Amino acid sequence: MVKADSADRLLRRQFLGKAGALAFGGLSSTRLLGQSQPASATDLLIVNGKIHTMDPANRVVPQVLIQNGRFTAVGNNLPVPRNVKRVDVKGRTVIPGLIDAHNHIVLVGNRPGWHTPLEHVFTIPDAIAVLKARGAEVPSGEFISTIGPVSAMQFMERRLPSLAELDAVNRPIYIQAAQGGARTNSQGKAWLEARSVTVAADGAIAGPALTAALLALRKELLTPETRKRSALDALRYYAKLGITTHRDCGAFHSDGPSGGLANENTYTMHDPFLALHREGAMPARLRIDFLHQDSPTANPPLPTLSQRLKNSFPFFGDEWIKTGGIGEFTGGGVEGLRAIAKAGWRAEDHALNLAGVTNLIKDRETVNAEIPLSGLRWIISHVPELPLDLANRMDAMGMGVLVGWGPLRNPTPANSNLGPPYRMLMNHPIKKGYHSDGGDITVINPWLNFSTIVSGRNLAGQQILGDQALTRQEVLWLATAANKWFLREDDLGSIETGNHGDVVVLDRDCFTVSDEDFKRTRSLLTVVGGKVIHNDGVL
Ligand SMILES: [Zn+2]
Numbered sequence: 001m002v003k004a005d006s007a008d009r010l011l012r013r014q015f016l017g018k019a020g021a022l023a024f025g026g027l028s029s030t031r032l033l034g035q036s037q038p039a040s041a042t043d044l045l046i047v048n049g050k051i052h053t054m055d056p057a058n059r060v061v062p063q064v065l066i067q068n069g070r071f072t073a074v075g076n077n078l079p080v081p082r083n084v085k086r087v088d089v090k091g092r093t094v095i096p097g098l099i100d101a102h103n104h105i106v107l108v109g110n111r112p113g114w115h116t117p118l119e120h121v122f123t124i125p126d127a128i129a130v131l132k133a134r135g136a137e138v139p140s141g142e143f144i145s146t147i148g149p150v151s152a153m154q155f156m157e158r159r160l161p162s163l164a165e166l167d168a169v170n171r172p173i174y175i176q177a178a179q180g181g182a183r184t185n186s187q188g189k190a191w192l193e194a195r196s197v198t199v200a201a202d203g204a205i206a207g208p209a210l211t212a213a214l215l216a217l218r219k220e221l222l223t224p225e226t227r228k229r230s231a232l233d234a235l236r237y238y239a240k241l242g243i244t245t246h247r248d249c250g251a252f253h254s255d256g257p258s259g260g261l262a263n264e265n266t267y268t269m270h271d272p273f274l275a276l277h278r279e280g281a282m283p284a285r286l287r288i289d290f291l292h293q294d295s296p297t298a299n300p301p302l303p304t305l306s307q308r309l310k311n312s313f314p315f316f317g318d319e320w321i322k323t324g325g326i327g328e329f330t331g332g333g334v335e336g337l338r339a340i341a342k343a344g345w346r347a348e349d350h351a352l353n354l355a356g357v358t359n360l361i362k363d364r365e366t367v368n369a370e371i372p373l374s375g376l377r378w379i380i381s382h383v384p385e386l387p388l389d390l391a392n393r394m395d396a397m398g399m400g401v402l403v404g405w406g407p408l409r410n411p412t413p414a415n416s417n418l419g420p421p422y423r424m425l426m427n428h429p430i431k432k433g434y435h436s437d438g439g440d441i442t443v444i445n446p447w448l449n450f451s452t453i454v455s456g457r458n459l460a461g462q463q464i465l466g467d468q469a470l471t472r473q474e475v476l477w478l479a480t481a482a483n484k485w486f487l488r489e490d491d492l493g494s495i496e497t498g499n500h501g502d503v504v505v506l507d508r509d510c511f512t513v514s515d516e517d518f519k520r521t522r523s524l525l526t527v528v529g530g531k532v533i534h535n536d537g538v539l
Contacts, residue, residue: 041069041530043084046503051094052511053495054481058473064094066501069530074495087539089525093509095476096495097244097502097528098446099483102328102348102381102402104148104439105238105246105286107262109231110269112214112221113145113174114138117237119445120522123156128168135171143188143221144169147176147214148261149443151408153459163189163203174217176261178441179408181206182213192216211259218257224271231272235284239526239533241445244284244502245483245492247435249328249348249381250291262440266291273321282320283533285502287487289324289348293331302332302339309343315488319500319529324487328381334363341371346488348379348402350437357383361393374398377488381405381435384419391430400431400485403478407452407459408442417466422453426474433486434478447510450475451519472511472518501530505538 044066053059053074065073065084073079080086108115116134121127134144152159166173166185174192176182182205184192189199195216198209205213238246251264258264276282290312292305300306305326316323325346330336340347351357360380364373374397381402394401403420411418425432438444452458453475456465470478484493491499505525510518525538532539 041066041501042532043067043081044501044527044530045078045080045084045086046094046505047086047088048091049089049094049505050091050509051495051503052096052476054096054477055494055496058477064495064503066503066527066530070491070501071495071497071499074497085539087525089505089538092524092538093506093511094495095242095504095506095510096480096493097504097526098242098479099245099247099434099487099493100238100243100436100438100444100446100479101247101433101483101486102249102379102404102435102437103246103444104248104251104262104437105234105444106231106248106269106273106288107251107264107439108148108234108444109272110222110227110264111145111147111230112217112226113143113147115145115147115230115233117234117444118146118150118175119154119443119448120241120520122154122520124159124161124165127155127161128165131166131169131173135169138171140170141172141187143172143174143191143217145174145176145217147174148178148440149438149445150175151177151179151443151459153179153408154443154448158460163201166203174213176205176210176214178261178438178443182210184213213259214261215257215259218259222257224275227272228275232276232281232283235276235282235286236534238444239284239528240523240536241447242504242506242521242523242526243444243446244504244526244528244533245287245487246284247287247289247324247487249289249437251440252291252293277321283531284528285319285492286321287324288321289327289346291329292326292336293329294336295331296333296335302336305330305332305336305339309339309345314345327379334366337363337367338370341367341373341376344376346377346379348381350382351380351386352382352384354385354387357386357390361390364397364399365393368397377431377485379486382420382437386419386421386425388424388428391425391428395428395430400433401425402433402435402486404435404449404453405437405442406464407448409458409464411458411462411464416463417468418464419468421468422465422470422474423468426470431482431485432478433483434475446479447519447521450479451515454518455515476510501527503527507536 046064051061063078160183172188173185183203197213253266254263294302327348328350330347378399382405436444436449456469481494504523507524510521524536526534
């Protein structure tokens with residue numbers, strides 16, 4: 001545990017840092033939770049907005065009142081109670097706080113080095129500018145890192161920055177992409193080579209060297225304090241893109257430091273988030289699912305899952321951090337599913353292809369015949385392929401499907417329809433919601449994911465969705481109101497009286513801007529439970 005006074009210093013340094021300012025334009029985020037004491041909820045009356053409530057009638061209203069952390073009135077000509085701050089948003093588009101119903105934010109919050117997400121930049125010069133700005137707040141000789149949710153495909157140049165380009169930043173740099181290799185600069189190369197990691201002359205790190213590099217960085221750079229800093233940075237970064245609730249779907253377990261992008265100690269990796277929570281400093285909500293991978297031949301059976309089900313509480317916590325169920329791997333085959341159903345927990349597995357999802361559904365039908373699953377809200381995520389009859393069979397068991405997971409996917413000459421079948425699912429009664437699955441194998445930035453779903457194109461502009469694209473209204477609904485079901489929380493995801501006051505004032509009208517501008521959408525004001533988490537000149 002970090003002592004309170006040093007924690008305060010850490011928070012102050014983080015919130016007063018300059019990198020965010022340069023990355024996101026004029027920063028007034030010194031006011032965000034800005035002092036050593038966490039921000040308290042402010043009563044706010046937002047006026048003159050195009051407020052897309054995502055309520056059942058899809059109302060768009062000009063005003064909303066937040067008191068004691070919740071919406072208390074939504075509409076027009078609302079009374080102005082005393083001690084309420086009136087915020088004129090000057091006709092801007094306002095949406096409910098976005099919910100990413102399955103990602104790996106906890107992995108991102110445990111990255112070694114001064115982790116610096118780059119998901120909002122689309123050229124290498126812009127990426128260098130962000131890294132340079134970050135350098136201004138990073139002590140000399142310490143690593144700036146971007147590990148996981150970054151990809152060559154997002155840059156106009158379709159490659160990662162080179163050693164020569166990264167040398168413009170006077171700090172060691174380590175960038176490891178979700179799909180394809182890592183890059184470092186001269187300072188980073190020297191550090192890594194001193195630890196016997198092979199680095200090419202252009203700064204590229206590949207193959208086994210990739211594992212060795214990440215392992216070395218984790219071994220030497222991670223402390224409880226740096227993890228807490230990364231956790232806070234990650235949550236704040238995505239709050240600036242509009243995400244106010246993350247549902248984390250775990251990691252592959254490693255007892256000690258690992259060289260795997262998706263690996264962490266799954267029993268301790270939540271500690272930095274829990275530390276922030278204890279300090280009242282969570283800038284977004286976190287929901288935690290537990291990933292298990294027991295071998296089907298283990299003896300005794302289900303060694304970790306059975307203990308989890310005996311010794312943990314599902315759906316326990318408060319509005320900021322709450323546990324969930326088992327996923328995104330349940331492990332343990334049908335036996336594992338049976339144990340989860342018997343315990344009355346939620347289960348989630350992901351599917352990567354048709355054979356995979358077919359087997360998952362078959363196994364659930366076996367369990368469902370013994371223990372009805374309806375009411376447990378079991379989930380299958382990713383589902384690149386999900387024919388109508390499988391959607392019917394899932395729906396018949398009361399299951400839901402999470403979709404997204406697309407912007408980095410590569411079409412083949414034979415197949416430019418990589419799924420999932422969004423349009424079919426939108427027209428189907430099955431419960432569906434949005435997830436990015438970002439953090440290790442893809443990006444979390446919701447606007448990059450939404451962009452793929454509405455344009456049908458990946459980040460390189462290639463068609464990947466056939467005729468299955470959705471409207472912007474539909475994709476925003478999936479990432480807000482539709483995700484209530486997946487959180488089992490009815491008071492998030494829409495701007496309605498009584499719900500948590502999670503609201504985002506956008507920098508552009510995401511319903512009308514061009515596709516190119518749509519993916520650059522960001523928040524000017526993010527409010528979570530009445531707390532101002534990010535303010536770029538609106539207040
Ligand atoms: Zn996942």
